[in-house]
Each structure stands twice: as structure tokens, then as C-alpha cells.
Amino acid sequence: MSAESPDSRHQVVIIGGGTAGITVAASLLRRRPGLDVAIVEPADRHYYQPAFTLVGGGAYDLARTRRATQSVVPRSATLINSAVRTLDPEHNAVELDDGRRLGYSQLVVAPGIKLDWGRVAGLEATLGKNGVCSNYSPETVEYTWQCLRAFTGGNAIFTQPPPPLKCAGAPQKIAYLAADHVKRQGLAEKTQLKFYSGGGALFSVPDFVPPLEQVAQRHGVEVMLLHDLVAVDGENKVATFESKNADGETARVEQPFDLLHVTPHQCAPDFVAQSPLANAGGWVEVDKATTQHVRYPNVFSLGDASSLPTSKTAAAVRKQAPVTVQNLLAQADEKALTAAYDGYTSCPLVTDYGRVMIAEFVYDGVVAPTLPLNPFRTSRFYWWVKTSFLPAFYWKHMLAGREPDIAHRPRRAS
Numbered sequence: 001m002s003a004e005s006p007d008s009r010h011q012v013v014i015i016g017g018g019t020a021g022i023t024v025a026a027s028l029l030r031r032r033p034g035l036d037v038a039i040v041e042p043a044d045r046h047y048y049q050p051a052f053t054l055v056g057g058g059a060y061d062l063a064r065t066r067r068a069t070q071s072v073v074p075r076s077a078t079l080i081n082s083a084v085r086t087l088d089p090e091h092n093a094v095e096l097d098d099g100r101r102l103g104y105s106q107l108v109v110a111p112g113i114k115l116d117w118g119r120v121a122g123l124e125a126t127l128g129k130n131g132v133c134s135n136y137s138p139e140t141v142e143y144t145w146q147c148l149r150a151f152t153g154g155n156a157i158f159t160q161p162p163p164p165l166k167c168a169g170a171p172q173k174i175a176y177l178a179a180d181h182v183k184r185q186g187l188a189e190k191t192q193l194k195f196y197s198g199g200g201a202l203f204s205v206p207d208f209v210p211p212l213e214q215v216a217q218r219h220g221v222e223v224m225l226l227h228d229l230v231a232v233d234g235e236n237k238v239a240t241f242e243s244k245n246a247d248g249e250t251a252r253v254e255q256p257f258d259l260l261h262v263t264p265h266q267c268a269p270d271f272v273a274q275s276p277l278a279n280a281g282g283w284v285e286v287d288k289a290t291t292q293h294v295r296y297p298n299v300f301s302l303g304d305a306s307s308l309p310t311s312k313t314a315a316a317v318r319k320q321a322p323v324t325v326q327n328l329l330a331q332a333d334e335k336a337l338t339a340a341y342d343g344y345t346s347c348p349l350v351t352d353y354g355r356v357m358i359a360e361f362v363y364d365g366v367v368a369p370t371l372p373l374n375p376f377r378t379s380r381f382y383w384w385v386k387t388s389f390l391p392a393f394y395w396k397h398m399l400a401g402r403e404p405d406i407a408h409r410p411r412r413a414s
């Protein structure tokens with residue numbers, strides 16, 4: 001890219017007005033009112049995605065997950081309703097879809113993860129009909145509940161791609177809700193529930209695997225690991241998986257279905273992967289403690305698009321954002337970057353209607369609960385946390401840049 005001068009310049013440019021972008025903007029402006037912050041965001045709507053699981057299970061209204069983007073942008077920030085097309089960190093500029101160039105003193109890259117629906121042959125043509133649903137998009141999540149309500153027995157299949165994916169627990173949460181629903185409808189005898197994962201374990205943190213295996217067993221959900229969905233024939237209702245055995249040999253397995261819940265393959269956004277900011281995997285290559293880019297010091301990244309080696313969740317963003325903000329401001333003041341992120345992330349694993357187990361952990365899979373409760377038990381209290389407390393906390397506290405938070409305590413699980 002040429003070094004042509006930008007059409008406009010801001011002290012801080014934030015790419016993405018999702019969970020991470022809005023939280024960082026709000027927190028920056030709360031700490032330093034008057035700072036010149038611009039957010040580049042193409043979408044008119046901001047979603048609270050963690051509630052999509054509940055929407056798909058018929059336990060939450062989609063309208064409650066959605067707000068106008070403009071309404072969540074801090075009043076003194078500039079919203080630029082466009083998408084970034086190219087990153088030019090050598091010249092401290094980004095190029096937008098409409099050809100404009102934006103200059104910056106500091107850049108925060110938070111455009112989330114790309115949902116790669118096209119990776120599964122036939123999926124795009126049949127998604128939203130023929131019993132093929134997905135909680136991963138606001139366009140398709142309500143169809144999940146329609147499929148569940150219309151289900152009268154047969155094969156209910158749930159898929160999870162190999163990593164990376166956001167909220168790695170979400171693919172199995174809907175399987176458990178479906179199992180509970182089927183039981184309540186008296187359809188359990190007539191139903192086979194199968195969870196196919198492209199990964200090699202039910203969950204990334206070994207301590208949570210046995211309790212989750214018990215949940216799957218209790219619900220009669222058969223777990224098939226190392227099975228990656230590669231094709232869907234919606235009209236004939238057949239899903240094809242590529243399976244791998246211990247020697248790495250692959251085979252194709254066909255599975256007829258009556259209901260198929262698909263979690264799409266996911267990857268870094270193209271414009272990030274093709275930029276000088278990317279690591280070999282395509283993610284924005286940042287220091288895992290400071291969130292600062294390893295080659296371009298005035299660039300920071302957090303959330304799903306970053307290389308931070310932890311599970312990609314909004315809960316992780318909650319802890320990454322204050323670190324990023326403190327380090328951005330320290331850099332602007334020419335001070336050392338002292339704030340450090342410990343890898344905290346959390347996944348509220350919905351196991352039944354009315355029960356949730358919250359998996360909280362830091363780097364290296366160390367379990368780190370916030371509350372002094374058994375982290376491996378499902379509880380009614382955590383259902384209330386998931387359905388009532390966390391959504392309110394998100395809109396009123398996190399997106400408003402209010403940082404005070406309850407500390408988590410890393411521990412070695414027995």
C-alpha cells in the first residue's frame with residue numbers, strides 16, 4: 001500500500017464495534033474523557049451472542065440479544081459505519097471498504113472471528129430449512145427452536161468443528177437442551193442424540209471432561225470425537241463426516257438426520273490473515289500478557305481475532321479489555337506497560353433447562369472459579385447467573401466500560 005496521507009486521523013482507531021471494541025472504547029473514555037476514539041463497524045446491530053444458546057433452546061427472546069450499534073457506542077466516540085479492507089501498520093493507517101484511509105496514533109484490532117459456512121459442502125444451500133439449524137447466527141438461531149418444537153423423534157445430530165471456535169462449549173450446550181426438551185416431550189424412547197466433534201476431546205480443559213461426559217451420558221447423548229462435518233444433503237437429510245482413527249487414517253461416515261444443528265468452521269477474518277499483523281494462523285499476533293502486537297508496538301488486539309492463547313469468549317474479553325486499556329494509556333503517556341492478562345475465560349455450560357455448570361480457567365487450563373462453589377457441578381444458581389445476571393451485567397456494566405469486577409482465583413483442581 002502506498003503511503004498516501006489519510007483522509008482523517010484519530011488518536012485511537014478501534015476495528016470492530018462488537019464485545020471487545022465497545023468495551024475498550026467505553027473504558028478508554030471513562031478513564032480519559034476527551035480522548036479522540038473512532039470505532040469502525042459495518043453492522044447496524046450489536047448482539048449479545050452468549051444468549052444465542054438460550055434463544056435456540058426457546059428460553060430467551062432474540063429481540064433481547066439485539067441493540068442498535070449506535071446505542072452502544074459511547075457518546076463521545078466517533079462511529080464510522082464501514083468495514084476495514086486493508087491494514088497498513090507501516091504507515092499507521094487502515095483502508096475502508098469505501099476507499100477512505102484512516103490514520104491513527106494507536107490501533108485496536110477487534111473484528112471477531114469469521115464463520116466459514118462455505119467449508120461444509122451443501123450447508124449454505126440448506127441452512128434454515130430441512131431441519132438444518134445453527135445457533136451461531138442471529139439469522140438462523142430462531143430456526144433451531146422451531147426445529148426442536150417440530151421434532152417428533154428420530155436422529156438429532158449436533159456438530160462441532162475442530163478448533164478454533166468461539167465459545168467452544170456452545171455446540172454441546174444445545175445438545176443438552178435438546179435432550180432435556182425431548183425428555184420433557186416424552187420423545188426420549190424414539191430419539192437418538194449424537195454429538196459429533198472434529199476435536200479430540202469433549203472440552204479443552206481436562207478437569208471439565210469427566211463431569212461433561214457424565215452430563216452427556218445422563219442425557220443419552222452419544223459422543224463421537226474426531227468426526228468433522230464435511231457435507232450436508234438437506235433434501236435427503238444425510239450428513240457426511242470425515243473421521244480419523246488413532247493412526248490418522250481418514251474415512252467417510254454418512255449419518256441420516258431428522259434434526260441437524262451445525263456449528264460452522266471458523267477462522268481469522270481474511271483482511272487480518274492477509275495483513276502484516278497476522279501470525280502463521282492468521283490471528284493478530286500479540287503478547288499474551290499485554291495484548292500489544294509483537295512487531296507494531298502501537299497496535300493492540302483482543303477478543304476472538306487476537307492470537308491470545310485462550311478460549312474465545314465474551315468473558316475473556318471482560319478481563320482482556322481493562323488490560324488493553326491500561327496499556328494503551330500507559331503507552332500514550334510514555335510509561336511502561338504493566339497490566340497483564342492471565343488468560344481468564346469462562347464458559348457457562350448449560351446442561352439442562354434450569355441448570356448450568358460454569359467452566360472458568362486461565363492459561364494452561366488452570367481452573368479459576370470466581371465464586372467459592374464447586375466448579376464441576378451444575379447448579380440452578382448458575383442458570384440464574386446465565387439467564388439474568390450476565391446479560392444485565394453485559395449491557396449495563398461491561399459495555400459501559402465499568403471495570404470493577406469480582407476476582408477469580410486460579411487453583412489446581414483435585
Ligand SMILES: Cc1cc2nc3c(=O)[nH]c(=O)nc-3n(C[C@H](O)[C@H](O)[C@H](O)COP(=O)(O)OP(=O)(O)OC[C@H]3O[C@@H](n4cnc5c(N)ncnc54)[C@H](O)[C@@H]3O)c2cc1C
Pocket residue numbers: 015016017018019020021040041042043048049050051052053082083084085110111112113135136137166167170269271302303304305312313314315316317346347348
Ligand atoms: C452461539 C454462541 C454462544 C456463545 N456463548 C458464549 C457464552 O456463553 N459466554 C461467553 O462469554 N461468550 C460466548 N460466546 C462468544 C462471544 O460472543 C464472543 O467470544 C465475543 O463476542 C467476542 O468478542 P469480539 O469483539 O472479539 O467479536 P464480536 O463480538 O463478534 O465483534 C466483532 C465485530 O467486528 C465487526 N467486524 C467484522 N469485520 C470487520 C471489519 N472488516 N471492519 C470493521 N469491523 C468488522 C463485526 O461486525 C462485529 O460487530 C458465544 C458466541 C456464540 C456465537
